[in-house]
Amino acid sequence: MTDSQYPSLGRYFKNTTELAHAGCMSTRRLYDCLHGIKTFTRAEKKAIAANIQAKILDKPSFDYDELIQAHEAWKGKFDEIYKAKAS
Numbered sequence: 001m002t003d004s005q006y007p008s009l010g011r012y013f014k015n016t017t018e019l020a021h022a023g024c025m026s027t028r029r030l031y032d033c034l035h036g037i038k039t040f041t042r043a044e045k046k047a048i049a050a051n052i053q054a055k056i057l058d059k060p061s062f063d064y065d066e067l068i069q070a071h072e073a074w075k076g077k078f079d080e081i082y083k084a085k086a087s
Helices: 007-011 016-022 027-034 042-057 064-082
Strands: none
Touching: 016 027, 016 042, 042 064
């Protein structure tokens, strides 16, 4: 996922199949979204952000700031938090 517009999502998911399942989408649609061909829907962003929150909370110890960021992404700041900044 490092060659995508959302490289930081790779920290939370083992592979693109797992990320596609988290976003309730096909792997083809995910590929298109990661590479800027299509954009994530609001529902897909919320599903991915909720899954990230669950993964963070499932750890024995976690970074509270990371959890807050995932919650902010769920509330609508998904692109601001997870999308790579243009150089």
